[in-house]
Amino acid sequence: MxxxxxxxxxxxxxxxxxxxxxxxxxxxxxxxxxxxxxxxxxxxxxxxxxxxxxxxxxxxxxxxxxxxxxxxxxxxxxxARKKAHSALFEVHNIADEIAGRGHQHKAKLIEIVKAKASMEEAVNLGVRTNHPIFRAIILHCDNDTPIQIEYRVVNAELAPDYDRQEFQHNEAYHYLNQAAPMTAGEHLVEAIIATPEECALLQIDQSEPCLQIKRRTWSHDQLVTNARLLSPGSRFQLFGHFEQ
CATH class of the missing domain: 1.10.10.10 (Winged helix-like DNA-binding domain superfamily/Winged helix DNA-binding domain)
Structure with missing residues (x-):
């Protein structure tokens, strides 16, 4: 050597x-x-x-x-392991990104509940307080390595069967695109330190910085989802290409 x-x-x-x-x-x-x-x-x-x-x-x-x-x-x-990356200017399916690297996507549904929107959730989805929503927490893995925690709030009127989908093989993503096809999206990217509970899920040290993406998606003039995606900085990066 x-x-x-x-x-x-x-x-x-x-x-x-x-x-x-x-x-x-x-x-x-x-x-x-x-x-x-x-x-x-x-x-x-x-x-x-x-x-x-x-x-x-x-x-x-x-x-x-x-x-x-x-x-x-x-x-x-x-x-270091080669970092996974996601497109900055587009909304991609994480399972497809992982498969594109020749790896296996695995997802674990941590929690899903149907509830009434809080004031903050209502504002983020452009609906009234107490509007029916789904709250989901999903852990995504690249092979067996945790790569992202997905916190997602879904407008239940636009995707009424969201909680009946099979999350392990990413059927929920395809269901959302069928029930309310995405026509627009927005990203807000931040660097944060995860909570101890999030560090345990991601199997990282509590001092490791993480990349947080706040994402909202629309189907025509209606907001469908509001998500917070959290990934270890050592395993994930964003990529964007533009021309003018």
Whole structure:
């Protein structure tokens, strides 16, 4: 492992810390170092590469900031898993996005209830207080890794059978599109810290920042759903492309 890394550094141009970064990145992109694999320690790199600890520390720190590595205090440094990403300017089915990466989507229905809209829910759905709604909490996984908690409020008059759908295989998403076809949507994106309960569901440390998407969707002039989607920052990213 270290011999190959040393050769890559010898061949690379630029400052020494940049050479170390480039060599580590090449090891990852070539598949020599796999996601979740522990990389050599700072001490091991310093000794094998004959460079200063400051040089190695800077290279590892910058690769961690860029999301290529994950450093766990007292445990070591590991190759980060490739982040899932979602389109920023479109509303996509998360199951399709996961399948598009060659992975298996799994969903667990945590809770679903039919209720009367609170004042906040009524405002967000553009209905009166006490209007019939569904509240659902769904945990989405990429293979067996939790990737998103979905909190969804649905206008029950527009989708009366929402609570009868099979959530594990994402039938609820297709039912909504049939009952009230989406014609418009909006996103609000924020960085937040999840609650301890959410961290437990997502299997993340309580200090890890999360990406929160607040999403509303319309069918013509009627609001159908208001959702809050919460994902670990280390496993998820947004992507957008635009032209003018």
């Amino acid at each position: 270290m011999t190959h890394l040393s050769r890559l550094i010898d061949d690379a141009p630029g400052p020494i810390y940049a050479k170390v970064k480039q060599a580590i990145t090449q090891q990852i992109h070539s598949g020599e170092w796999q996601p979740d694999q522990r990389v050599p320690s700072e001490s091991e790199m310093v000794k094998a590469l004959n460079v200063s600890r400051m040089t190695v520390n800077r290279a590892l720190r910058e690769l961690t900031d860029e999301g290529i590595l994950i450093r766990q205090q007292g445990v070591g440094t590991f190759v």
